[in-house]
Amino acid sequence: MASMKHVLVVITLLILLGFTSILLVFMPYHFYYVALESGIESRFLTTKKVPKTFLRGEMLEVKKTIQGNDTESKRWRNFHVGNYLLPLPVRHPYFLLIPDIALGLDGEVRIAWELQNQNLKPESRIEMLSAVNYSYPFEENLLFNLPLFRNHLLQIPENKIWNDLFTLDIRLPENEKLSFGEWVKALWQIPYTDLAYRLFILKTRQSLFPLNTKKISYLADKQLGVLEVEVLSPENNLVDNNQLTEQVLQLQDGKINRLQLT
8 A cells, every 4th residue: 555655656746747847848938928929027038018010021022113215214313312222303394302401309410302293292202310220139138148049149140130130930830720739849849049049039129120110021132121110190190091101221330221211
């Protein structure tokens, strides 16, 4: 009888040990899930809840427009706007290019151009935004300074990180579309170093991208990030659904140059 009790105790201990081991193995995935879904505040990492658009990006395909006749082509020329090359109208019978230079609330000079039609209504707007520092979230996040993760992050080339900022899908596999076994297997195929890298990308997006970002994409051949942002009308503080506003981001010498097109 005593030996039976000893066997039951050993079995119970093994079951508890196995259950605890499983919890420890999958705890990082739970930590990651909470960080993405609702934000998390801990001594290792602090994240805020972000829109779902911050969790994925995509490659951008630009469709080539059909060239007009020679007369129409001569009315457009490529001009350098900051670090960008943009086609702008010259002596066009329909479009007027109006410069707009003003002093912002932060004391910086704001330079923009408006493309107006014959009724002096804006058709589009080009605005130079101030450059921002391109930095990684190492200092304020202990997780990224743990030797295993820091060594892994430091081995990733800068151009890959820049690409992943605009293209990487950092969401976990959804268990609704998989059986339990398939879902566990899909999670297990994501190593802890990859989880840390995805959180690294999320934190970098949070620090560099505006909160009103609606879509993240990447123009690979030009190495340009493109953010579709939601802009409120100053007249009524509402979103104008007839307008599309995008910010074009270019990395150069540790700075991110930004151009906003409306």
